Amino acid sequence: MLNPIGIFDSGYGGLTIFEKIRERLPEYDYLYLGDNARTPYGSRAFETVYRFTREAVASLFNRGCPLVILACNTASAKALRTIQEYDLPQIDPSRRVLGVIRPTVEAVDKLSQTKHIGILGTAGTIASQSYVLEIAKLFPHITVHSEACPMWVPLVENREYNSPGADYFVEKHIRRLMEKEARIDVVVLGCTHYPLLMDSIRRFLPESVTPFPQGGQVAASLKDYLHRHPEMDARLTKNGRCRFLTTEAVDAFADTASIFLNRPVDAERIEIG
Numbered sequence: 711m712l713n714p715i716g717i718f719d720s721g722y723g724g725l726t727i728f729e730k731i732r733e734r735l736p737e738y739d740y741l742y743l744g745d746n747a748r749t750p751y752g753s754r755a756f757e758t759v760y761r762f763t764r765e766a767v768a769s770l771f772n773r774g775c776p777l778v779i780l781a782c783n784t785a786s787a788k789a790l791r792t793i794q795e796y797d798l799p800q801i802d803p804s805r806r807v808l809g810v811i812r813p814t815v816e817a818v819d820k821l822s823q824t825k826h827i828g829i830l831g832t833a834g835t836i837a838s839q840s841y842v843l844e845i846a847k848l849f850p851h852i853t854v855h856s857e858a859c860p861m862w863v864p865l866v867e868n869r870e871y872n873s874p875g876a877d878y879f880v881e882k883h884i885r886r887l888m889e890k891e892a893r894i895d896v897v898v899l900g901c902t903h904y905p906l907l908m909d910s911i912r913r914f915l916p917e918s919v920t921p922f923p924q925g926g927q928v929a930a931s932l933k934d935y936l937h938r939h940p941e942m943d944a945r946l947t948k949n950g951r952c953r954f955l956t957t958e959a960v961d962a963f964a965d966t967a968s969i970f971l972n973r974p975v976d977a978e979r980i981e982i983g
Contacts, residue, residue, distance in 0.1 A: 713947045714739035715932075716775030718766045721749035722867060722963075723902030724781030725970035727810060730925030731779070734933055737948045741775055744967075745982065746958035750863055751784040752832030752901075759834065763789035764797060765983040767807055769955075776945045779932065780809045783900050783924075784832055787811060787840035806942060810902070813931035814924045815844045818896060819852065821920060826893040828919075829856040830883065831900030832863060841900060855894060857887040859901075866903040867966065871910070880910040888916065899923045906970070955980050 715738050717728045728742055745751075745766055751759050763785040770778050780786045786809030793807050818827050829841045836858040845852050861879045870876050888894060897919055899905065905923045915921055936943040954977040956963035967975040 711774060711947075712739045712741075712949070712951065713774045713776055713945055714741040714951070714953070715946060716740075716767075716770030716773075716778035717742045717781050718745075718763070718770060718778060718785065719743075719780075719782040719902065720745050720751035720762070720785065721863075721903075722746070722966055722970055723863070723904075725967055726902045726905045726923070727779070727781035727925050727928050729971060730929040731932055732952070734926075734929035735936075737950055739947045739949050740952045741770060741773060741955065742952070743770055743955045743980075743982075744957070744963060746956050746963055748957065750832070751782065751788075752834040752860070752863065754784075754834065756788045756838075759784055759788040760792055762983070764793055767793060767797075768801070769980065769982045771801065771805060776805050777942055778805075778807045779928070780807060781902055781928070783810060783835045783840075783902065784838075785809070787835050787838035808932070808935070810924050810928050811840050811844055811900075813928045814898060814900070814922070815841065815848055816931070817927045818845065818898065818922070819849045821922060822852065822896045824893040824895045825849075825852045826891050826895065827852055827854050828887045828891075828894040828897040829854060829900045830859050830862075830887065830897060830904065831856070833858045833860050835900050841898065853891070855887060855890045857883050857890070859883045859904075862907060863901065863903045866906045869966075869969065871906045876907060877910050877913070880907055881914045884911070884914045888919075894919060896920045896922055953978065957982060
């Protein structure tokens with residue numbers, strides 16, 4: 711029986727996290743679940759995101775995952791804490807669910823000289839204030855400036871990330887962010903879709919500003935976590951296998967997932983909830 715690392719996202723963006731994790735930790739088994747039938751999560755209410763995320767986590771637990779990564783900023787912002795504090799003690803206290811916001815935040819202080827950080831994210835992530843609150847806890851001397859980018863995910867998922875339309879919306883939101891504070895020197899890409907817009911993001915960000923995608927940092931943090939928790943590491947199987955699950959049509963998932971991973975993908979359709 712396989713005991714893989716579960717990786718969950720509301721759609722496809724979590725594949726950018728998965729890819730970096732697998733590059734860093736290739737020996738582990740992985741089970742990726744995209745809730746594509748109910749995406750996007752970014753504009754949904756907290757209670758809805760929590761319920762959907764809890765159902766996805768339970769599905770991954772039922773398929774043998776002792777550890778689940780919420781590779782989705784919206785799920786991490788709106789559901790992670792409740793799942794950790796309320797659900798896990800009732801389901802199985804030995805299992806773990808981790809998110810992507812805390813590992814990202816832990817890196818920003820070393821990256822920034824001015825201590826003014828920009829956050830670009832979905833409307834749900836920005837409205838949750840999760841980055842603002844987490845940075846305030848760890849680094850109260852840092853000032854956070856946020857900008858919601860509601861069109862960026864649809865641009866990526868409709869394969870328009872290299873289009874003039876993408877340039878228009880990327881430039882629009884970067885300009886709005888930088889107008890809030892010219893001293894911003896690091897911009898966190900607070901959505902896992904945004905790395906596919908990196909060419910456009912670099913084009914419109916001032917040269918003095920560093921764009922910070924999450925994947926590499928989340929992967930490094932997970933490696934450190936498993937080093938610090940050998941009891942969890944021992945539970946995870948290590949055959950280098952990957953499976954992909956979706957709640958939507960498998961052909962559509964495989965087609966779009968191949969854009970994120972730059973290789974063919976085979977997927978299985980499941981029902982959750």
